[in-house]
Amino acid sequence: MSPVVVARPPRRTAPPAWARIVAPIVVGLLLLAVWILWVDVLGTAPRALPSPIAIGQELVLRGEIIGKAMAVTATNALLGLVAGALLAVVLAALAAASRPLDGMLAPLVAALAVIPIVALTPIFNTMFGASSQFGRQAVAGIAAFVPVFVNVLRGLRQTRPVHRDVLRSVAASPWQTFRVLTLPTAVPYLLTGLRIAASLAVIAALVAEYFGGPADGVGTAIASYAKSGRAALAWAFVAGGIAIGLVFFLATTLLERLVARRLPV
């Protein structure tokens, strides 16, 4: 016999790799040039928009305090993301296993999805004390919970009939079926949920800082420096916030890609 290994088909026709990297860099540099032209050369920009050069100087000079603030916000976002995602996976598994529970949870999650969660921060701060980070972490957690729950619940329902038949034919127990079929089928959906949740958790953790609580974190710094007229420093903290969001996004995207390679759906 001469078994033939079938080559994977090309995914889709995309621009060459170098173009995909170079294009956004070129766009970014162009925007930067326009910005410098407007602020430094023409001098017609509003005071709240400092030159990128001034922002860069602040980033270097105040790197340490910016780093500390970033650590606070990133930790809140990460704790919220992990706790919210764990709770979402457990509840989604329960909802997938039990129709009545699904009926109870579905409207609750739908309600959560439309409530502006950060608006709850002042209430949390009052509940848990103004010096506690818990309110911010809780807000990040709730924000992360929704997309993970929705995606995992959908993923847990994607098992194919032929796979269910195979497992039934080998007399797999319900738990074995969950472990070898239902759960692995849902993993790509979990990772998509996590990628969406990661960005939401960062945004929630940062915006929650605008609503009071301890006097630390990127959001707190942006608010106070913007108010006191130190626009360049405020913008340097904004850059810090963007960096946190990017790291969360890239980490979860990478995870999704890695697992997608091992789990072709």
Next chain:
Amino acid sequence: MSTESTTGSGATTRATGVPSAADPAAPALRATGVGKSFTARKGEVVALTGVELEVAPGEFVSLIGPSGCGKSTLLRLIADLDAPTSGELTIFGKPAHQARLDQDYGIAFQQAGLLPWRSVGANIALPLELHGVERAARAARVAELAELVGLTEFVDRHPDELSGGMQQRVAIARSLAAKPRLLLMDEPFGALDEMTREYLQSELARIAAETGAAVVFVTHSIPEAVFLSDRVVVMSPRPGRITDVVATPLGARRDDGLRESPEYYAHVTAVREALHGTPTHRPGEP
């Protein structure tokens, strides 16, 4: 090479404890008065009615008939994937449900149904893993099965790296993992090209002979049924039922030479006539 010769502990029963002993004299399959109705939106669909069938140990029986005549339904009832509305099914003298728990049968479908995140070896080992067979025994059995289906070099690959025919061979290896004495197959070669199909038919004939397992094989190809089977069971739709059984005793020689032989053609004609209800006239023949 015999698949019955190694130390793999094969089928062991979880939960219920002891596998119930099969009656050695019992037929591999006995169906008495089996019927199945589905309640659809437009009312009741009688998918099967009055099915009487007995398959001897080691016998190869094909179910043939037009689409919708209940072939898949019958196979699913035998496999205890669905419950019959009426009648009784026993496998080696046990109720179908118990036979499933005891892994007395292996099954393969038209879709290979491999788990894409598992390697070929891990897919073959799945039934053994779920029944607590130790790692070493599992590895030995996988090696043996991979050799049986000619995929030794591919055990570490993933299903998406294999052609359709190779995936189907993996599915057959998986169905044989627990050394069942009954093999159920629902159009396993239905989605394959003609060349691969003929090749796998020869392979299956060899595997069935080597393992000594009885086979119930669903197909809608007359030559395929005749080539493989000791008996061909002809079915009709509306309502799904058995209308004829054609013996096709072509002996142990199931190789490409057989496809050219006059007895083979004679049996193909016999099955065709049983299927169409009347002797058929082919162009160019008196």
